[in-house]
Amino acid sequence: MQALKERISSKLSEKTKSKDKEGSSSLKNSSPIDGKHSTTHDLHHHHHQTTSSSSSAVAGNIAGINVQSAEKVKAFLAKAKDEFQVKYDRPSQNTARPEDFDRIRTLGTGSFGRVMLVKHQASGNFYAMKILDKQKVVKLKQIEHTLNEKRILQAISFPFLVNLEYHFKDNSYLYMVLEFVPGGEMFSHLRKVGRFSEQHARFYAAQIVLTFEYLHYLDILYRDLKPENLLIDAEGYLKVTDFGFAKKIKGKTILKKETRKTFENKRL
Known part of the structure:
Protein backbone atom coordinates (compact mmCIF):
# COMPACT_ATOMS: atom_id res chain seq x y z
CA MET A 1 0.00 0.00 0.00
CA GLN A 2 2.77 2.43 0.94
CA ALA A 3 4.58 1.81 -2.35
CA LEU A 4 1.43 2.57 -4.32
CA LYS A 5 0.83 5.77 -2.34
CA GLU A 6 4.42 6.85 -3.08
CA ARG A 7 3.89 6.07 -6.75
CA ILE A 8 0.78 8.28 -6.81
CA SER A 9 2.64 11.12 -5.07
CA SER A 10 5.59 10.90 -7.44
CA LYS A 11 3.32 10.94 -10.49
CA LEU A 12 1.48 14.03 -9.28
CA SER A 13 4.61 15.99 -8.28
CA GLU A 14 7.11 14.90 -10.95
CA LYS A 15 6.80 18.09 -13.02
CA THR A 16 7.01 20.34 -9.98
CA LYS A 17 10.14 18.61 -8.66
CA SER A 18 11.79 18.81 -12.06
CA LYS A 19 11.21 22.56 -12.28
CA ASP A 20 12.43 23.13 -8.71
CA LYS A 21 15.65 21.20 -9.31
CA GLU A 22 16.38 23.10 -12.50
CA GLY A 23 15.89 26.44 -10.77
CA SER A 24 17.98 25.60 -7.68
CA SER A 25 20.83 24.14 -9.74
CA SER A 26 21.02 27.30 -11.82
CA LEU A 27 21.21 29.51 -8.74
CA LYS A 28 23.92 27.45 -7.07
CA ASN A 29 26.17 27.31 -10.11
CA SER A 30 25.80 30.94 -11.30
CA SER A 31 28.94 33.07 -11.12
CA PRO A 32 28.82 36.39 -9.19
CA ILE A 33 29.34 39.55 -11.24
CA ASP A 34 33.09 40.31 -11.40
CA GLY A 35 33.45 44.00 -12.20
CA LYS A 36 34.74 44.84 -15.69
CA HIS A 37 35.32 41.22 -16.71
CA SER A 38 31.62 40.19 -16.42
CA THR A 39 29.27 41.19 -19.18
CA THR A 40 25.56 40.60 -19.70
CA HIS A 41 26.41 38.27 -22.60
CA ASP A 42 28.74 36.17 -20.41
CA LEU A 43 26.15 35.84 -17.66
CA HIS A 44 23.42 34.75 -20.08
CA HIS A 45 25.75 32.28 -21.77
CA HIS A 46 26.87 30.82 -18.44
CA HIS A 47 23.27 30.59 -17.18
CA HIS A 48 22.23 28.81 -20.38
CA GLN A 49 25.04 26.25 -20.05
CA THR A 50 24.33 25.63 -16.34
CA THR A 51 20.56 25.24 -16.92
CA SER A 52 21.12 22.88 -19.85
CA SER A 53 23.51 20.64 -17.90
CA SER A 54 21.28 20.54 -14.81
CA SER A 55 18.20 19.82 -16.97
CA SER A 56 20.03 16.91 -18.60
CA ALA A 57 21.04 15.54 -15.20
CA VAL A 58 17.46 15.78 -13.86
CA ALA A 59 16.07 14.17 -17.02
CA GLY A 60 18.58 11.34 -16.70
CA ASN A 61 17.69 10.75 -13.06
CA ILE A 62 13.96 10.72 -13.81
CA ALA A 63 14.48 8.30 -16.71
CA GLY A 64 16.43 5.94 -14.46
CA ILE A 65 13.77 6.10 -11.75
CA ASN A 66 11.01 5.46 -14.30
CA VAL A 67 12.78 2.36 -15.61
CA GLN A 68 13.21 0.96 -12.10
CA SER A 69 9.60 1.76 -11.26
CA ALA A 70 8.34 0.06 -14.43
CA GLU A 71 10.30 -3.10 -13.61
CA LYS A 72 8.85 -3.19 -10.08
CA VAL A 73 5.32 -2.74 -11.41
CA LYS A 74 5.85 -5.49 -13.97
CA ALA A 75 7.09 -7.90 -11.29
CA PHE A 76 4.21 -6.96 -8.94
CA LEU A 77 1.56 -7.55 -11.62
CA ALA A 78 3.06 -10.87 -12.70
CA LYS A 79 3.02 -12.15 -9.12
CA ALA A 80 -0.48 -10.79 -8.54
CA LYS A 81 -1.79 -12.59 -11.64
CA ASP A 82 -0.35 -15.93 -10.49
CA GLU A 83 -1.91 -15.53 -7.04
CA PHE A 84 -5.25 -14.47 -8.51
CA GLN A 85 -5.41 -17.40 -10.91
CA VAL A 86 -4.83 -19.95 -8.14
CA LYS A 87 -7.68 -18.54 -6.04
CA TYR A 88 -9.95 -18.03 -9.04
CA ASP A 89 -9.52 -21.61 -10.26
CA ARG A 90 -10.09 -22.99 -6.75
CA PRO A 91 -12.71 -20.76 -5.11
CA SER A 92 -13.01 -21.19 -1.36
CA GLN A 93 -16.18 -22.46 0.29
CA ASN A 94 -18.02 -21.17 3.39
CA THR A 95 -15.55 -19.28 5.56
CA ALA A 96 -17.92 -18.26 8.40
CA ARG A 97 -21.53 -18.56 9.64
CA PRO A 98 -24.36 -16.01 10.00
CA GLU A 99 -24.33 -16.41 13.79
CA ASP A 100 -20.68 -15.28 13.91
CA PHE A 101 -21.83 -11.68 13.42
CA ASP A 102 -23.94 -9.17 15.33
CA ARG A 103 -26.08 -7.09 12.99
CA ILE A 104 -26.03 -3.39 13.86
CA ARG A 105 -27.85 -1.40 11.17
CA THR A 106 -28.72 -1.30 7.48
CA LEU A 107 -26.27 0.59 5.27
CA GLY A 108 -28.20 0.26 2.02
CA THR A 109 -30.76 -1.76 0.07
CA GLY A 110 -30.90 -3.12 -3.47
CA SER A 111 -33.14 -5.02 -5.86
CA PHE A 112 -32.37 -8.41 -4.39
CA GLY A 113 -30.75 -7.76 -1.06
CA ARG A 114 -29.34 -5.32 1.47
CA VAL A 115 -26.04 -4.33 3.04
CA MET A 116 -25.71 -4.26 6.82
CA LEU A 117 -23.07 -3.01 9.22
CA VAL A 118 -22.07 -6.01 11.34
CA LYS A 119 -19.61 -6.79 14.09
CA HIS A 120 -17.57 -9.98 14.06
CA GLN A 121 -18.00 -11.52 17.50
CA ALA A 122 -14.59 -13.19 17.71
CA SER A 123 -12.41 -10.28 16.52
CA GLY A 124 -14.62 -7.29 17.30
CA ASN A 125 -14.03 -5.91 13.79
CA PHE A 126 -16.76 -4.12 11.84
CA TYR A 127 -17.72 -5.20 8.33
CA ALA A 128 -20.30 -4.51 5.63
CA MET A 129 -22.36 -7.68 5.11
CA LYS A 130 -24.05 -8.01 1.74
CA ILE A 131 -27.12 -10.26 2.12
CA LEU A 132 -28.65 -11.56 -1.12
CA ASP A 133 -32.05 -13.27 -1.31
CA LYS A 134 -31.61 -16.44 -3.37
CA GLN A 135 -35.17 -16.40 -4.72
CA LYS A 136 -34.88 -12.80 -5.92
CA VAL A 137 -31.48 -13.50 -7.49
CA VAL A 138 -33.01 -16.35 -9.50
CA LYS A 139 -36.17 -14.40 -10.34
CA LEU A 140 -34.20 -11.41 -11.64
CA LYS A 141 -31.81 -13.70 -13.55
CA GLN A 142 -28.76 -12.48 -11.65
CA ILE A 143 -27.22 -15.87 -10.89
CA GLU A 144 -24.27 -15.47 -13.26
CA HIS A 145 -23.54 -11.91 -12.09
CA THR A 146 -23.69 -12.94 -8.45
CA LEU A 147 -21.40 -15.94 -8.90
CA ASN A 148 -18.94 -13.86 -10.95
CA GLU A 149 -18.85 -11.19 -8.26
CA LYS A 150 -18.16 -13.66 -5.45
CA ARG A 151 -15.56 -15.62 -7.43
CA ILE A 152 -13.65 -12.49 -8.49
CA LEU A 153 -13.81 -10.81 -5.08
CA GLN A 154 -12.43 -13.82 -3.22
CA ALA A 155 -9.45 -13.94 -5.62
CA ILE A 156 -8.38 -10.29 -6.00
CA SER A 157 -6.14 -8.34 -3.64
CA PHE A 158 -5.30 -4.68 -4.22
CA PRO A 159 -5.14 -1.63 -1.90
CA PHE A 160 -7.79 0.32 -3.81
CA LEU A 161 -10.30 -2.55 -4.02
CA VAL A 162 -12.74 -3.54 -1.28
CA ASN A 163 -11.66 -6.82 0.31
CA LEU A 164 -13.98 -9.80 0.67
CA GLU A 165 -13.27 -11.02 4.21
CA TYR A 166 -15.82 -13.86 4.55
CA HIS A 167 -18.49 -15.52 2.45
CA PHE A 168 -21.09 -18.21 3.16
CA LYS A 169 -24.70 -19.20 2.48
CA ASP A 170 -27.73 -20.82 4.06
CA ASN A 171 -31.02 -22.12 2.65
CA SER A 172 -32.39 -18.66 1.90
CA TYR A 173 -29.51 -16.22 1.52
CA LEU A 174 -26.03 -15.66 0.14
CA TYR A 175 -23.66 -13.64 2.33
CA MET A 176 -20.60 -11.64 1.34
CA VAL A 177 -18.80 -9.93 4.24
CA LEU A 178 -16.72 -7.01 2.94
CA GLU A 179 -14.40 -4.60 4.70
CA PHE A 180 -16.29 -1.61 6.09
CA VAL A 181 -15.24 1.67 4.44
CA PRO A 182 -16.32 4.51 6.78
CA GLY A 183 -16.03 7.47 4.39
CA GLY A 184 -19.05 6.51 2.31
CA GLU A 185 -19.61 6.97 -1.42
Missing part, protein backbone atom coordinates in the same frame (compact mmCIF):
# COMPACT_ATOMS: atom_id res chain seq x y z
CA MET A 186 -17.74 9.50 -3.52
CA PHE A 187 -21.13 10.42 -5.00
CA SER A 188 -22.30 11.84 -1.64
CA HIS A 189 -19.18 13.98 -1.25
CA LEU A 190 -19.34 15.16 -4.87
CA ARG A 191 -22.98 16.16 -4.46
CA LYS A 192 -22.09 18.29 -1.42
CA VAL A 193 -19.17 20.18 -2.97
CA GLY A 194 -20.48 20.37 -6.55
CA ARG A 195 -17.13 19.49 -8.10
CA PHE A 196 -13.65 18.50 -6.94
CA SER A 197 -10.58 20.67 -7.37
CA GLU A 198 -8.11 19.66 -10.05
CA GLN A 199 -5.71 18.45 -7.35
CA HIS A 200 -8.35 16.18 -5.81
CA ALA A 201 -9.49 14.93 -9.22
CA ARG A 202 -5.92 14.00 -10.20
CA PHE A 203 -5.40 12.29 -6.84
CA TYR A 204 -8.50 10.10 -7.30
CA ALA A 205 -7.84 9.52 -11.01
CA ALA A 206 -4.34 8.18 -10.25
CA GLN A 207 -5.82 5.56 -7.91
CA ILE A 208 -8.46 4.54 -10.44
CA VAL A 209 -5.85 4.17 -13.18
CA LEU A 210 -3.66 1.97 -10.96
CA THR A 211 -6.69 -0.13 -9.99
CA PHE A 212 -7.75 -0.70 -13.57
CA GLU A 213 -4.17 -1.45 -14.59
CA TYR A 214 -4.27 -4.26 -12.02
CA LEU A 215 -7.72 -5.54 -13.06
CA HIS A 216 -6.99 -5.46 -16.79
CA TYR A 217 -3.71 -7.30 -16.24
CA LEU A 218 -5.83 -10.03 -14.64
CA ASP A 219 -8.16 -9.96 -17.69
CA ILE A 220 -11.04 -8.57 -15.62
CA LEU A 221 -13.51 -6.05 -17.03
CA TYR A 222 -15.16 -4.02 -14.28
CA ARG A 223 -17.92 -2.44 -16.43
CA ASP A 224 -19.61 -0.34 -13.74
CA LEU A 225 -17.41 2.67 -12.95
CA LYS A 226 -19.39 5.51 -11.34
CA PRO A 227 -19.10 7.72 -8.21
CA GLU A 228 -21.61 5.52 -6.37
CA ASN A 229 -19.18 2.59 -6.59
CA LEU A 230 -16.18 4.51 -5.28
CA LEU A 231 -15.86 4.52 -1.48
CA ILE A 232 -13.51 6.73 0.54
CA ASP A 233 -11.61 5.16 3.43
CA ALA A 234 -10.51 6.72 6.73
CA GLU A 235 -7.27 8.04 5.16
CA GLY A 236 -8.99 9.61 2.15
CA TYR A 237 -8.03 6.93 -0.39
CA LEU A 238 -10.48 5.23 -2.74
CA LYS A 239 -11.91 1.72 -2.57
CA VAL A 240 -13.67 0.40 -5.68
CA THR A 241 -16.70 -1.74 -4.76
CA ASP A 242 -19.61 -3.63 -6.37
CA PHE A 243 -18.35 -6.24 -8.81
CA GLY A 244 -21.83 -7.33 -9.91
CA PHE A 245 -21.09 -6.50 -13.56
CA ALA A 246 -17.44 -7.56 -13.52
CA LYS A 247 -16.33 -10.31 -15.87
CA LYS A 248 -13.23 -12.43 -16.38
CA ILE A 249 -12.42 -12.64 -20.07
CA LYS A 250 -10.18 -14.96 -22.06
CA GLY A 251 -7.63 -13.33 -24.33
CA LYS A 252 -8.94 -10.67 -26.72
CA THR A 253 -12.69 -10.33 -26.36
CA ILE A 254 -14.94 -8.09 -28.43
CA LEU A 255 -17.82 -6.48 -26.52
CA LYS A 256 -21.02 -8.38 -27.11
CA LYS A 257 -24.25 -6.67 -28.12
CA GLU A 258 -25.70 -7.20 -24.62
CA THR A 259 -22.69 -5.50 -23.00
CA ARG A 260 -22.95 -2.46 -25.27
CA LYS A 261 -26.67 -2.33 -24.54
CA THR A 262 -25.92 -2.30 -20.80
CA PHE A 263 -23.61 0.71 -21.26
CA GLU A 264 -26.22 2.53 -23.38
CA ASN A 265 -28.96 1.92 -20.80
CA LYS A 266 -26.71 3.25 -18.02
CA ARG A 267 -26.12 6.45 -19.99
CA LEU A 268 -29.89 6.94 -20.36
